[in-house]
Amino acid sequence: MTDKLLITGGVSLGGEVRIAGAKNAALPILAGTLLADGKVTLSNVPHLHDVTTTLELLGRMGVTLTIGERMCIEVDAREIKRFSAPYELVKTMRASILMLGPLVGRFGRADISLPGGCAIGARPVNLHLEGLRAMGAEVSLENGYIRARAERLHGARLVLDMVTVTGTENLMMAAALADGETVIENAAREPEVTDLAEFLNGMGARIRGAGTDSIHVAGVERLAGTRYRVLPDRIETGTYLVAAAITGGRILCRDTRPDLLDAVLVKLREAGARIETGPDWIRLDMAGRRPRAVDVYTAPYPAFPTDMQAQLCALNSIAEGVGTVTETVFENRFMHVLEMQRMGADIRLEGNVAVCRGVERLTAAPVMATDLRASAGLVLAGLVAKGETLIDRIYHIDRGYDNIEEKLATLGARVRRISR
Ligand code: EPU
Numbered sequence: 001m002t003d004k005l006l007i008t009g010g011v012s013l014g015g016e017v018r019i020a021g022a023k024n025a026a027l028p029i030l031a032g033t034l035l036a037d038g039k040v041t042l043s044n045v046p047h048l049h050d051v052t053t054t055l056e057l058l059g060r061m062g063v064t065l066t067i068g069e070r071m072c073i074e075v076d077a078r079e080i081k082r083f084s085a086p087y088e089l090v091k092t093m094r095a096s097i098l099m100l101g102p103l104v105g106r107f108g109r110a111d112i113s114l115p116g117g118c119a120i121g122a123r124p125v126n127l128h129l130e131g132l133r134a135m136g137a138e139v140s141l142e143n144g145y146i147r148a149r150a151e152r153l154h155g156a157r158l159v160l161d162m163v164t165v166t167g168t169e170n171l172m173m174a175a176a177l178a179d180g181e182t183v184i185e186n187a188a189r190e191p192e193v194t195d196l197a198e199f200l201n202g203m204g205a206r207i208r209g210a211g212t213d214s215i216h217v218a219g220v221e222r223l224a225g226t227r228y229r230v231l232p233d234r235i236e237t238g239t240y241l242v243a244a245a246i247t248g249g250r251i252l253c254r255d256t257r258p259d260l261l262d263a264v265l266v267k268l269r270e271a272g273a274r275i276e277t278g279p280d281w282i283r284l285d286m287a288g289r290r291p292r293a294v295d296v297y298t299a300p301y302p303a304f305p306t307d308m309q310a311q312l313c314a315l316n317s318i319a320e321g322v323g324t325v326t327e328t329v330f331e332n333r334f335m336h337v338l339e340m341q342r343m344g345a346d347i348r349l350e351g352n353v354a355v356c357r358g359v360e361r362l363t364a365a366p367v368m369a370t371d372l373r374a375s376a377g378l379v380l381a382g383l384v385a386k387g388e389t390l391i392d393r394i395y396h397i398d399r400g401y402d403n404i405e406e407k408l409a410t411l412g413a414r415v416r417r418i419s420r
Helices: 023-035 049-061 094-107 126-134 165-176 191-202 234-246 262-270 306-317 335-342 372-383 404-410
Strands: 003-008 014-018 039-043 064-067 073-076 109-113 138-142 145-149 157-159 181-185 206-208 214-218 226-229 250-254 274-277 281-285 322-326 346-350 353-357 366-368 388-392 414-419
Touching (some): 003 372, 014 404, 023 073, 023 165, 023 234, 049 064, 094 126, 094 145, 094 165, 126 138, 126 145, 126 157, 126 165, 165 181, 165 191, 165 214, 191 206, 191 226, 234 250, 234 262, 234 306, 262 274, 306 322, 306 335, 306 372, 335 346, 335 366
Parallel strands (some): 014 250, 039 226, 366 388
Antiparallel strands (some): 003 414, 039 073, 064 073, 109 145, 138 145, 181 214, 206 214, 250 281, 274 281, 346 353
């Protein structure tokens, strides 16, 4: 039995929405609590399936968890009994791979199920494994599991072949307790990497350069407990901004960080939106106009995020003119395009480029969510489609969006969850 989302399109969205903590910061930070020899208290943790899965993984390892009001979570990882992440959980959430670095770094052992492929591409983890090997871990693959063993890791100079977000995070966490200095070159510069580094430094780690492509980690003997507030979700923010832009609406996103959305705001302005920002808010006003099509090229931060690509495809699908969306991060992240075509979108796929000629109006159709951001793109398309769009398999969206239907409903959208 899977939930579906029923959206009746045609309402121009208006109002305020509070942005939750970032999924892609909360997940590595929760994994990072495994490094602490003391209590960690986290606030602004988003209420999401992926967070629940991570808590379940930690619980199975023997970590003590106390969940307070508004997802304020206390984690005590002093007594760990198991050092593994089983397939049944990893297959629902690839980010489980983030347990690898902390477990090997602190306890010298980890057995993590190999994540395998997923709807957006092959997504190998070779760089995570090579980095750990360079730091002295013995890493092998056994029965579908990554088996890593080490006495104490030692510092190393790691030059990553590709920019990898969770790879950088995993290696940074492993290096935090290693003997000596680790340098990660060609590191990911995503704000979530910086947030993790700030969290680890709060526990006593010595990490410099997070947010640049060269991260230096001086290993320490022990990390202590701390309190930390997870940074706001830039992708959730961007998704609501597009929801307003695509419907000709006006929205105020609160508790967010406009400085993390530069590339997205540039494109929304190009599309015709009037945007104002303050320290922790963004107001977007489309004044009832139809957006203009925009060209988008995804790449690692600070360029346009791949996690906003499906949403921009939705915007282009009803925009004035022709827009091209080029995906350079994942090889197969256009599943939403096929579903949007079923709603009447005029999108042509040419390799990793989606060429979209905007139509005046999409028409509702039953569609299928295939991954998290593809689902977000389909929700946005549903908001401007004529009729009732029924989106199946929305468990994908529950993995990464906090209360999406309540938030959209507050903005005036006609949206309903159907459990059958
Ligand atoms: N790659 C390799 N080898 C590796 C690691 C990565 O070839 O060892 C390749 C990947 O196949 C991909 C590219 O490098 O082509 C970049 O992948 P990356 O490792 O950066 O992705 P990730 O760390 O698995 C995180 C986010 C994704 C987001 C990407 C890119 C988390 C938990 N996940 O994934 O978020 O799309 O970075 O920004 O942080 C989402 O939230 O919906 C989501 C998919």
